[in-house]
Structures are given as C-alpha cells and as structure tokens.
Amino acid sequence: MAAQNEFKVIGTSPVRPDGVDKVTGRAEFAADQTMSNAVVGKVLRSPHAHANIKSIDLTDARALPGVYAVICGADFPEAGGGDIGGEGGGSLKDVAQNVMARGKALYHGHAVAAVAAASNEAADAALAAIKVEYEALPPVLDVVKAMEDDSPLLDDQCFTKNLPETPDKPSNIAAVMNLVRGDVDEGFAEADEIIEQEYKIPMAHQGYIEPHACCATINEEGKATVWCSTQGPFEFRQMTAGICGMKLSQVRIVSSEIGGGFGGKTVVYLEPVAVMLSKHAGRPVKMTMTREEVFRATGPTSGTVVRVKVGAKKDGTLTAATAWLAYEAGAFAGAPMGPGAMTILAPYKIDNFKISAFDVLVNKPKVAAYRAPGAPQSMHAMESALDDMARKLGMDPLDLRMVNAAEEGTTAPYGAKFPVIGLKACLEAAKKHPNYTKKLNDGVGRGVAVGFWFNVGGESSAEAHVNEDGSVTVLEANPDIGGSRASMCLMAAETLGVPYESVKTYIGDTETSGWTMVTGGSRVTFATGMAVVQACEDIIAQCKARAASTWGVDESMVEWRDGEAVPAPGANIDVEPLTLADIAGKSAKTGGPILGRAALNAQGAGPSFSVNIAEVEVDKETGRTELLGFTAVQDAGRAIHKAYVEGQLQGGAAQGIGWALNEEYIFNADGVMENAGFLDYRIPVASDLPMIDTVVIEVPNPSHPYGVRGVGETPIVAPLAAVSNAVADAVGFRIADLPLSPPKVLEAIDSRA
Amino acid sequence: MATVIFPDFLWPLTGGLKDTEVGGERYRDLVEQLDSRFPGIAERLEKTAVAIDGQIHQDAYLEPLEPDSEVVFMPRIEGG
Known part of the structure; x- marks a missing residue:
C-alpha cells in the first residue's frame, strides 16, 4: 500500500461532481420523476395501533369517478420465504405485511389499502370511500411490559428464537442473544468500584429530508420499471418482485438522486404498492409520502431500555460488566439488538462479561436500519457508565478508556480478534486536542465518549x-x-x-x-x-x-x-x-x-473507532442545553476525499446530538405518534450547532488498496454519550434517559433541588 | 485443526457445545464437517457471518484456513 505522500489526488477535496446540479435544482430526486399519463397513488392507513381487520370493502371506492385502482392486502400474493438482509430487514413475509397489512393492523399508520386515481382529490375521495371494519386490540407500547408473560401478543405465531429449547408458548420476544466470557461474579468481586444504571432512549427517526417517493409503470409485456429513492436498487428489486409475485427479470429499479437515507431507505414501503396499483390501473402510478407518513409508517430505529453494571479496579482496569438490552422491533421482528450487544463493550479489553439482548415486538412502526444500527443506544449506556466510573475513581475519562483500550489482537466481545485498529490513536489525539485541554468557564460541562462500528464489505x-x-x-x-x-x-x-x-x-x-x-x-x-x-x-x-x-x-x-x-x-x-x-x-x-x-x-472491511468531545452549558432555570463545542476524532483508515470524510463526521455528530438532546417519538396511550412532523420532532438545525471540529486519524486498513475503512456510521455512535456526559458534568449528576430535552433536564434539576 | 467458536444462537444446533476443532483446507470444508456432526447447521451458517483469524466475512465459502485458524461465527452485520 502506498504511503500518503505518494498520492497525487487521494486525500484532496475537489468540488463534488453532483454539487451544482443539487444546488440549482437540476438533480432529479424520486418525487421529480413524472410520466405523462401517470396517476396518483395513495395509501389508507390504520387509525389503530393494534387491531384485527375484520373486513375491507373496496366497492364504493372503485365506483368513484377518476379512480383507476383500489387494492388491499388480499390483492397481493402470499409472500414466499426468504430473508431480507440487514438490520431492520427480517423475513420477506414480514416486509410484505408491513407494506400492506393482512388480517391485522400492527401500528398506527400501518397500510391497509391503496388507491390510484386521476388527481389528489379523487385519490382522497377513494380513500374516504374504503370501508374497513376493525376490532381494536390493546396496544403494546412499553418494551419491558411487552416482554412479560401476560402481555397481549402482536403475533401468536412468534416463538422466541435462539433459546436452548424451542418454547411452547408464543411471546413478543422475537429473539434473544447472549455474549458471555469469564465469570462476572468473580470479576465484580475484584472490583473496587461498581456503577449500575438503567438507561432509556425512545424511538427516533433518521430524519432524511427527502420523503419516500416512487413512480412505477408496467409495460405490455408485464415488465415493471420503478423509479425511486433507494439505498439498494438490487435489494429493492428482490423485495418488490417477491412481494408482487414477479420474477426478478420482470422488475427494473432505477435509483434517483437520494436526499438522505441513513439506513432508512434499505427496505421497501411504496414500491410494491405502486407496482400493484399500476398493474391494476394500467397506467403509471406515482406515490409520494407526506412527512407525516414518513414518521408514522416508515422505519425509525429502536427505542431501548439498557441496564448496565460495570466494575473496575482503582487503576481503572475493568474487571466485569453485565448488560441487559431490550430493543423495540416495532411491529415485526428485526431490531438491531445483535449489533447493540456486540458493540457495547467492543472498545475494551475485559475478561468477564455477560450481555443479554432482546428483539421485542411492540405496536409501533417496524424499525429499519439507522447508521450503525443498535450501537448508539447500547454504547450510550456503557459510555455513560464509564464516565461515572471515571468520576468515582478520580480518573481522567480518556485515561480510563486508554487503560482498557482494545488493540490489534484483542478479542472483541463477539469473539473475533481485532485486526489493526486505531482506537488508541483516536484517544491520544483527543487527549491532546485543544478542545480537551482548554479550561472551561464556570457552568460549562465537558463529556467524552468512544464510538465503534464494524463496517462491512x-x-x-x-x-x-x-x-x-x-x-x-x-x-x-x-x-x-x-x-x-x-x-x-x-x-x-x-x-x-x-x-x-x-x-x-x-x-x-x-x-x-x-x-x-x-x-x-x-x-x-x-x-x-x-x-x-x-x-x-x-x-x-x-x-x-x-x-x-x-x-x-x-x-x-x-x-x-x-x-x-x-x-x-x-x-x-x-x-x-x-x-x-x-x-x-x-x-x-x-x-x-x-x-x-x-x-x-x-473482504476485510476495517473496523472503525471514534472519540467525541462535547462541551455544553445548561440553563438551570429552563433546562435548555446549549452545545458550545463538539469535536469528532475518528480513524478513517485513509481519507479518500478529505472534506467528505470530515462531512461524514460532522453529519453523524449532528444526528447523534439531535438524538441526545431532542429527538423522540412521543406516543399517546393509544399508540398514536403525537409529533409526526419536523415542527414537533425536532432535528437540529444549523443554528443549534457549533462548528463541529474534526480530526481524521489514518490507520490504514491493509485489506484495501488505499487503506480505506468505512466512515459513514461510526460518527453517530459516540455523540449520545458524549453529550450526556457533558450535561452530567455541567449539572453535577447523571440524567440517564434521553433525550436531554429542556423539560426532562429541568425536571431532573428541580427534583434534586 | 481450526478452532471453531459457536455463539449462543448456534448452541441449540450444537447441543450446547461452545467450541470444537475441525480440519479442512477451506471454509466450505469446515462447514461440511460441522454439518455432518450437527445436522442443519450448514443451512443456518448460510445466514451467518464468520470471523476467520479476526477478519470478518459475510460469505467465506472459499476462504482458506490455516491449521491454527480461529473461526468465530457471529450474526451478519449490514449496517445502515
């Protein structure tokens, strides 16, 4: 592999080739695709979070003028077997039922029918004319209660996977995973200090700006072409063909420019519906989600409850840890509890641990992947606990991490030995960064945290x-x-x-x-x-x-x-x-x-580590947190386009900061999301954020000709704990649950006054 | 002989066995041998990632094994 100084263009930051088209409006996103005789497709969504669908009558809707097609779950073939890859994927059958409900509505906003009509107004009239008879059921909304034996069930055919014996009773726990090493009792007995805490994080959305949209047409030979916003056109082809009962060769997927995905555009929602509508309508069908639909009916990431216990000696050596991780899957199995379990202790050498993770069905939207799926939630918990441990031991929090830092040859909690990695280089860079060494003003808190993601090939x-x-x-x-x-x-x-x-x-x-x-x-x-x-x-x-x-x-x-x-x-x-x-x-x-x-x-995607430093000021009268500074240090292996790598670090930080401070799905007792819009679901805007400083560490990945490691996901992992630790430093105590929104922070301050 | 480490989600198929030693020049040979000992595990491993001497593979089929290789099965990671 060539050394950095041998490169001529790698590591430079030329102007992005797609930039001019995007800022001039010339770039074509999914909703920009039009066809001359296209009709409008719309979806009827369940008003209940949990209900049996007793009947659907499409007769009146089909009779309305300007209506070309009206379909429901019965119009789709039975989806075959097979799995959809990736976190939030699950089985093709589940994805098919998420695209269009069959028999049961499993969350508020679940698609139950769809129409294609000549205009928006005609489509709305057709939706209003569809008669659905529901039998409302009690919604299951709390992930811990959902795990209890007497909880109402979402799916009476869901039997917990990965147990030693096949269970004889169904459960909302779709799967479990355990990682065990050593003897935790012995490890805790060796500890001089122990931290134990429960952390909760609500469901959150990727918040991509471009909504899901597509345009589908079927030609006279039965071949479908779908223009859509997707992260994976070939996976979309497989899913669309499978759900619509078509051969792969009968489906062509054309990806548009994409206005953000972050994992949320790795599974289909509209595409099979548009194809089936087009089949019935005999015309191209264009569908565009509203922002409200994006929130209610696409895949956010899991809300979680994580319980952590960690022990350390006076010198900072970690002696034992346990973690219990409950991940909301939403309406179908597929929460990213596996990556959550595998990442929670990944940065550290530790001889004794027991990690148990659970994939739990609840009456909320089926989760999808979101940047380093599962890792931000689990690592928020452990990185917060380690921060409290550092305080208890009187150690610098970066020193505590350095004492235990994984390196080449360390066996990760998931059993594999790390190849060459850059965690220690990141910790060293953070320790000497001016944003870490400078003196803070009174009332300002500083927090650090480590992030990790596997990266894939x-x-x-x-x-x-x-x-x-x-x-x-x-x-x-x-x-x-x-x-x-x-x-x-x-x-x-x-x-x-x-x-x-x-x-x-x-x-x-x-x-x-x-x-x-x-x-x-x-x-x-x-x-x-x-x-x-x-x-x-x-x-x-x-x-x-x-x-x-x-x-x-x-x-x-x-x-x-x-x-x-x-x-x-x-x-x-x-x-x-x-x-x-x-x-x-x-x-x-x-x-x-x-x-x-x-x-x-x-093969050989190199794992990536990061260290973040957050600096915050908390208004103790209002609970408002102001982020004064943020520093993202990350090993990129080799930065091919320097500015883009820095942009990934900044973008991931911005999303993680939003998740830490404000973002959350707020459900009422009926399971209805009460903040399904950007006004109430508050992602950070530019004025909320300081300049996010970046330090790109380059520990080349020997498996890539230029040393590349993936950089897109790791940046979102550490900000949750870095911000939380900074708030703890500012207010003088731990607020374990996110987001650290003003009401929550104020309540915590008042409760201790 | 390569050392093979089974995570908990494979224990139902291995009868609770957490590790074993298996010969073979390539990963596919190892899987064949495991399937003869633990019927059905090959099908499950089709959906499983594997780390061979620390290098994570989503599909290792033809990957060579050394006599002292460490083979660790783990859930597939795809990411977002």
Missing part, C-alpha cells in the same frame, strides 16, 4: 470506460448518499494516473450495472471503491498490452507510470510514452474500445 461491480480522448467514465450502482461519486473518481484517477477532472462516475440501475450490494454499512468507498480500482487496473493491463503491440515489444517491457505507458526499467527501446488518450485514440487499431471491469465480494 460485500459484493460490488464496476466498469470503467476509456473514451477516445482519454477521459474515463466509471459506472457503478451505489446510489451516492455520502459523496461516493467523488471518491470513485479520486480512486480511479489515482490508479490510472490521470487528473481527477478527466474521470466521471455515473450510477447505473439494475439493468445497466452489475449486482451491487446496498449503499450502507459504510461499505461503498471500501467495497465498490475496491471494484473501481480493480476495473482501472484492468484498463492499465490492457493499455500496457496495446502499447506493447504498438511498439512491437513484449508486454514485460512496458510499465504504466503517471498515466502513461513507458518502457520498463532496463527495456532498451527508443519510443515515446503513450498516454491514455494516445492509446484510446487509436484503440480501433489495437483491438477496439478499452473497457475495464471488476466484480468482487470485498
């Missing part, structure tokens, strides 16, 4: 076409959420030895690109980047062969250097170098167009 495809002027077109299929086009261009330019400006990257669809896994898991720059690099190496190999044939020499006498074919060292030939443009311009004479390609299953 997986399957990716890429092509690189050399145009006749030597410019290069890269084609891949990962919707560009975080600046991946720029990163692909940089890696292609670096590999080929050509200017960044001569490379353009385009995102293909399911029929113009090779199979590529979802944009998620912090995998794109790593895995698809690896495919792009290999495609460019394919081009170099071809160019060397063509130069050799042009010069009439053996290929071994040709070397590729700085974008040119040149004689290899020791080759005694008198020729002028051939640039990529020279070779491409005469490609017809040497074998035809030059096209490089690669398809791979990338």
Whole structure:
C-alpha cells in the first residue's frame, strides 16, 4: 500500500461532481420523476395501533369517478420465504405485511389499502370511500411490559428464537442473544468500584429530508420499471418482485438522486404498492409520502431500555460488566439488538462479561436500519457508565478508556480478534486536542465518549470506460448518499494516473450495472471503491498490452507510470510514452474500445473507532442545553476525499446530538405518534450547532488498496454519550434517559433541588 | 485443526457445545464437517457471518484456513 505522500489526488477535496446540479435544482430526486399519463397513488392507513381487520370493502371506492385502482392486502400474493438482509430487514413475509397489512393492523399508520386515481382529490375521495371494519386490540407500547408473560401478543405465531429449547408458548420476544466470557461474579468481586444504571432512549427517526417517493409503470409485456429513492436498487428489486409475485427479470429499479437515507431507505414501503396499483390501473402510478407518513409508517430505529453494571479496579482496569438490552422491533421482528450487544463493550479489553439482548415486538412502526444500527443506544449506556466510573475513581475519562483500550489482537466481545485498529490513536489525539485541554468557564460541562462500528464489505461491480480522448467514465450502482461519486473518481484517477477532472462516475440501475450490494454499512468507498480500482487496473493491463503491440515489444517491457505507458526499467527501446488518450485514440487499431471491469465480494472491511468531545452549558432555570463545542476524532483508515470524510463526521455528530438532546417519538396511550412532523420532532438545525471540529486519524486498513475503512456510521455512535456526559458534568449528576430535552433536564434539576 | 467458536444462537444446533476443532483446507470444508456432526447447521451458517483469524466475512465459502485458524461465527452485520 502506498504511503500518503505518494498520492497525487487521494486525500484532496475537489468540488463534488453532483454539487451544482443539487444546488440549482437540476438533480432529479424520486418525487421529480413524472410520466405523462401517470396517476396518483395513495395509501389508507390504520387509525389503530393494534387491531384485527375484520373486513375491507373496496366497492364504493372503485365506483368513484377518476379512480383507476383500489387494492388491499388480499390483492397481493402470499409472500414466499426468504430473508431480507440487514438490520431492520427480517423475513420477506414480514416486509410484505408491513407494506400492506393482512388480517391485522400492527401500528398506527400501518397500510391497509391503496388507491390510484386521476388527481389528489379523487385519490382522497377513494380513500374516504374504503370501508374497513376493525376490532381494536390493546396496544403494546412499553418494551419491558411487552416482554412479560401476560402481555397481549402482536403475533401468536412468534416463538422466541435462539433459546436452548424451542418454547411452547408464543411471546413478543422475537429473539434473544447472549455474549458471555469469564465469570462476572468473580470479576465484580475484584472490583473496587461498581456503577449500575438503567438507561432509556425512545424511538427516533433518521430524519432524511427527502420523503419516500416512487413512480412505477408496467409495460405490455408485464415488465415493471420503478423509479425511486433507494439505498439498494438490487435489494429493492428482490423485495418488490417477491412481494408482487414477479420474477426478478420482470422488475427494473432505477435509483434517483437520494436526499438522505441513513439506513432508512434499505427496505421497501411504496414500491410494491405502486407496482400493484399500476398493474391494476394500467397506467403509471406515482406515490409520494407526506412527512407525516414518513414518521408514522416508515422505519425509525429502536427505542431501548439498557441496564448496565460495570466494575473496575482503582487503576481503572475493568474487571466485569453485565448488560441487559431490550430493543423495540416495532411491529415485526428485526431490531438491531445483535449489533447493540456486540458493540457495547467492543472498545475494551475485559475478561468477564455477560450481555443479554432482546428483539421485542411492540405496536409501533417496524424499525429499519439507522447508521450503525443498535450501537448508539447500547454504547450510550456503557459510555455513560464509564464516565461515572471515571468520576468515582478520580480518573481522567480518556485515561480510563486508554487503560482498557482494545488493540490489534484483542478479542472483541463477539469473539473475533481485532485486526489493526486505531482506537488508541483516536484517544491520544483527543487527549491532546485543544478542545480537551482548554479550561472551561464556570457552568460549562465537558463529556467524552468512544464510538465503534464494524463496517462491512460485500459484493460490488464496476466498469470503467476509456473514451477516445482519454477521459474515463466509471459506472457503478451505489446510489451516492455520502459523496461516493467523488471518491470513485479520486480512486480511479489515482490508479490510472490521470487528473481527477478527466474521470466521471455515473450510477447505473439494475439493468445497466452489475449486482451491487446496498449503499450502507459504510461499505461503498471500501467495497465498490475496491471494484473501481480493480476495473482501472484492468484498463492499465490492457493499455500496457496495446502499447506493447504498438511498439512491437513484449508486454514485460512496458510499465504504466503517471498515466502513461513507458518502457520498463532496463527495456532498451527508443519510443515515446503513450498516454491514455494516445492509446484510446487509436484503440480501433489495437483491438477496439478499452473497457475495464471488476466484480468482487470485498473482504476485510476495517473496523472503525471514534472519540467525541462535547462541551455544553445548561440553563438551570429552563433546562435548555446549549452545545458550545463538539469535536469528532475518528480513524478513517485513509481519507479518500478529505472534506467528505470530515462531512461524514460532522453529519453523524449532528444526528447523534439531535438524538441526545431532542429527538423522540412521543406516543399517546393509544399508540398514536403525537409529533409526526419536523415542527414537533425536532432535528437540529444549523443554528443549534457549533462548528463541529474534526480530526481524521489514518490507520490504514491493509485489506484495501488505499487503506480505506468505512466512515459513514461510526460518527453517530459516540455523540449520545458524549453529550450526556457533558450535561452530567455541567449539572453535577447523571440524567440517564434521553433525550436531554429542556423539560426532562429541568425536571431532573428541580427534583434534586 | 481450526478452532471453531459457536455463539449462543448456534448452541441449540450444537447441543450446547461452545467450541470444537475441525480440519479442512477451506471454509466450505469446515462447514461440511460441522454439518455432518450437527445436522442443519450448514443451512443456518448460510445466514451467518464468520470471523476467520479476526477478519470478518459475510460469505467465506472459499476462504482458506490455516491449521491454527480461529473461526468465530457471529450474526451478519449490514449496517445502515
């Protein structure tokens, strides 16, 4: 792997290729797709959080003028078996029933029917004419009560998975997971200090600005094309085809520009409905969710209750820990309790622990992935407990973490040994950062926390076409959420030895690109980047062969250097170098167009660690918390596009800060979300945040040609605890539950007055 | 022989066995041998990630194993 100073373009920050289109409104997002004869699709949603659907009568709605189609669950085929990958995925059957209820409505907002009509007004009239007879059932809203034996059941066919014996009674606990090492009783007996605490975090949404939208059409041969906002067009094809009873080859998914996803656009909601409506209507159908629908009926992340106990010696050595983690799955199984359990102690060497995690059904929207799914909730708990431990021991909180920090060869709680990792480098950088060493004003608190995410690799495809002027077109299929086009261009330019400006990257669809896994898991720059690099190496190999044939020499006498074919060292030939443009311009004479390609299953995604420092001031009269400063330190392996990596750190921090301070689903006793809009569900706006300082640590990942680790998810993990720890420092006591909204903080202050 | 470590979600299939040793040149050989000892585990492992000597694989099928490799099964991670 090349050292940083050997790079020409990697590590620079050129202007993003999609920027101008996005700021001028030229970029086409999902709701921008129109077809001349498209009709409007809308969804009828359950007014109950839990109810049996006794009957649905579509007759009157179908008879209304301007109505082209009215469908309900009975119009969909029985979904087959198979699982949908990823956190919040679950079984195809569950996803199908989430898309359109069959028999039971499992949360307020659950889709029960859909219409396609000539206008918004006609669609609304059709929705109003659908008659649904419900038998309301008691909603199950509290994750701990849902686990009790006498709780009402969401699904009487749900039997807890992963128990030693198959249970004979159904339960709302869909699955359990345990991680155990050593003897916790012995470990706690060795401890000089013990911290024990319960932490609650309510359900929260990714808060992407672009709502879910799609446009679907079916041609005369029965082939569906769907334009939509998706993180994974190939996964959407699989889900849409499976739910609609179609062959994969009958569905084409075209991804639009995407206005944020953060994991929330890895599963389908509207797409199968639009396809089925289009099938019945005989016209293209366009559907766009309102913001209210996005909140009520797409996948937020789990609310959690986490109970932690941790023990340490006077020198800070952790001796034992237990963790009990209950994750809300929403209406169907699939909460990210596994990653929650695996991450909670990942940064630390610890000999004795017992971690138990639970995936629990409740009458709330089915959760979906959200940036490092499960980790922010679990690590908030442990990182808060460690902060309290540091106070109790009189230790610097970063020193406490350094004493126990995992390093290469440490066995992670999930059993795997860490490869080379950058946790200690992050801790060292944080410890000497001016934002950590500066003296704080009275009343201001500082908090630190560590974050971790595994990062993943997986399957990716890429092509690189050399145009006749030597410019290069890269084609891949990962919707560009975080600046991946720029990163692909940089890696292609670096590999080929050509200017960044001569490379353009385009995102293909399911029929113009090779199979590529979802944009998620912090995998794109790593895995698809690896495919792009290999495609460019394919081009170099071809160019060397063509130069050799042009010069009439053996290929071994040709070397590729700085974008040119040149004689290899020791080759005694008198020729002028051939640039990529020279070779491409005469490609017809040497074998035809030059096209490089690669398809791979990338292995060796490097884990990523972060350390965050938060600085807050709390108004003790109102409970309002003002964030005065925030510093995000993270190991990126290698920052391909420096500014984009910094942007990922800042974006993740902003979301984590919002989650810590304000964001929460507020349900009433009937299970109705009471704040389904951005006015009441308050994500941070620019004026809420200080400049988020970043420090990009580069401990290269040896499994990637340029050392890349994923960077997209780790940034959201540490802010929850960093902010919470800063508030604890400011007010002088722990407020264990999030969000630390003014009413909650004020209540906590008043209760101690 | 590679050392194989089973997480709790595989214990119902291994009869509670938490670790074992298995030979084989590649991961697929190891899975075949495990399935002959613990019928049905191969199907479950299709949906399971594996760390071989610390490197996490979502699909390890052809990955080579060393005589002293450590093979740890774990839930698949996909992320957001």
